[in-house]
Amino acid sequence: MKIEIWPIDKVVPYDRNPRKNDGAVDGVAKSIKAFGFRQPIVVDKEGVIIAGHTRWKAAKQLGLDKVPVHVADLSKAEAMAYRLADNKTGEAAEWDNEMLALELADLREMDFDIDLTGFGDGIPDELGDEPPGDGKGKGGDELADTAFTFGQYRFKVDRETYLNWLEELRQKVGFDNDAAHKEIRRRLKL
Numbered sequence: 056m057k058i059e060i061w062p063i064d065k066v067v068p069y070d071r072n073p074r075k076n077d078g079a080v081d082g083v084a085k086s087i088k089a090f091g092f093r094q095p096i097v098v099d100k101e102g103v104i105i106a107g108h109t110r111w112k113a114a115k116q117l118g119l120d121k122v123p124v125h126v127a128d129l130s131k132a133e134a135m136a137y138r139l140a141d142n143k144t145g146e147a148a149e150w151d152n153e154m155l156a157l158e159l160a161d162l163r164e165m166d167f168d169i170d171l172t173g174f175g176d177g178i179p180d181e182l183g184d185e186p187p188g189d190g191k192g193k194g195g196d197e198l199a200d201t202a203f204t205f206g207q208y209r210f211k212v213d214r215e216t217y218l219n220w221l222e223e224l225r226q227k228v229g230f231d232n233d234a235a236h237k238e239i240r241r242r243l244k245l
Contacts, residue, residue, distance in 0.1 A: 056125055057125065057126070058095045058123050058124070058125055059123070059124055059125075059126065060121050060122070060123055060124075061102070061121060061122060061123075061124045062120060062121055063111070063114055063115060063119055063120060063121060063122050065102050066096055066098060066102055066104060066111055066122060066124060067098075067101070067102050067103045067104065068103075068104050068108055068111060069103050069104050069105070069108070069138065072104070072108050072138070073139070073142075074108065074142045076108055076109040076112065077112070079109050080109055080112045080113050080116060081113075081116075082173050083109050083110060083112075083113040084113035084114075084116045084117050085170065085171055086113075086171060086173075087110070087113050087114065087117060088117060089168075089171050090171075092110070092114075092122065092123050094107070094110065095107070095122075095123040095124050095125040096110050096111050096114075096122055096123065096124045096125075097124070097125050097127050097137075097141075098124050098125070098126055098127070099126070099127060099129065099134050100126060100128075102124075103134075105127055105129070105134045105137055105138050105141070106137065106138060106141040106142075110122070153239070159172070159174060224238055224239070
């Protein structure tokens with residue numbers, strides 16, 4: 056895929072874009088500012104946006120003069136269909152809350168700004184910030200703030216135990232979510 060750097064004013068929003076994306080612009084702008092442009096704006100031969108309206112608006116908001124673009128060699132019908140598919144297919148995906156909880160816990164442990172993930176204000180309720188429990192391990196040791204959520208069950212474990220357990224799990228089943236869930240169920244006797 057060839058990526059070119061264009062003046063932002065050369066990129067033209069599609070006037071019939073059916074996706075309402077204004078609510079996502081601030082978050083995308085934060086992401087671009089923190090991580091840089093990691094996905095180009097996809098345009099047709101005339102510079103009309105096929106995919107990336109939110110990135111374009113975020114770049115405008117940030118005052119960027121130039122943006123990365125990919126000029127797609129698509130027919131008019133293909134561009135229209137891809138524009139819809141690019142937005143619609145994302146709606147079919149679901150979050151794996153158990154794996155999401157692990158990722159967010161790791162980021163918190165690294166003192167990373169969770170707001171940059173888009174979950175700052177919108178962490179799903181079932182993940183919670185404070186798992187229930189007395190804060191004591193089997194030996195009565197105080198536990199760290201590492202939270203682990205699996206279905207309706209919540210656990211709070213010290214960092215070392217959590218990291219060791221996670222590494223064991225990854226070595227046994229890799230990063231396959233279904234295999235990880237099966238192994239977690241087995242270990243928790245669920």
